[in-house]
Amino acid sequence: MRAVGPRESDVILGAMRQVALAGGHTITYADTASIRAAAHYLLRRHGLVDLGTLPAAEPADLVEVLKDRALAEEAVKYLAIMAMVDGSLDHGKLKRVLEYSRALDIEADYLTDLVEAASGHIAWATADMWRKNFHSVLSRSSEGLDPNVWIRPYAGANADPALVERYEALGRLPQNTFGKALWDFDKENGYPFPGDPMALNAAFGTAHDSTHVISGYDTSARGELLVSTFTAGMHPINPMSGHILPVIFFFHFGEQLNDVGHAGKGGLDPDEFWHAWARGAEMTVDLFDPKWSVWDWVEHDLEALRHQWNVTPPGNRR
Structure with a gap:
């Protein structure tokens, strides 16, 4: 994202505060920290x-100030997150988000998912997020593939x-x-290696575990939410609908999207979440790019790679 001017940042942050206030209560710790x-x-x-110094930015204010389309689209993502930071999808906040998105003439699949979830169609919304995640992992359409079969491909005669x-x-x-850090990570967490009948597909498992290693985030609900947010910053395909929304629903709301892991509640760290997003965006390499291969890098020094790929240190656990 290009450098943002003070007037632009004012209206974006002011609109985020307006969304927080739309919940019908005083601004919470999660709102303020976010x-x-x-x-x-x-x-x-x-x-x-x-935060009281921020303007009470209305939809018309964003239309007037955010002339750059890409920045306007990014702003709506931030507003959407504000509807979820307190651990549930707040309908009043979401209504406010939609007022801003309509004024800016921005439609997005993640907004559709949120509207459907708020309308009680949670099964449809989570299935759509799961499918968008699958598209993103593949970096192409997943039409014709069953994600539940694809994710564990080494059963029976396919063991390698x-x-x-x-x-x-x-x-x-x-x-x-x-490479040794990746081996340690999988061993410490009890993850079977690709080729094992119980292992995840290497196209997902290795990229995801490598992102854990590079980013420094663990496998707690907080860590999984952060590593997927880091991935959303790093990997440009379906960042919101395929990475950020699924982990918020899975690890913050407690919605079980699939059988790959166990859902948890309250996993969103409202400070490090935004840091993870920025850290991923600053990466110079995309570990989910199909052209990226872990085998090209396993013998390299881990800290040297972090420096080479512009991976800044994570923040401290709150």
């Missing part, structure tokens, strides 16, 4: 302390012991290497 973090990490508005051994060999690399 607005400050979005200001600091994504809009480069450092030192914002008193040679592939398992290739991953096992990473454990013999020096401790400082990316």
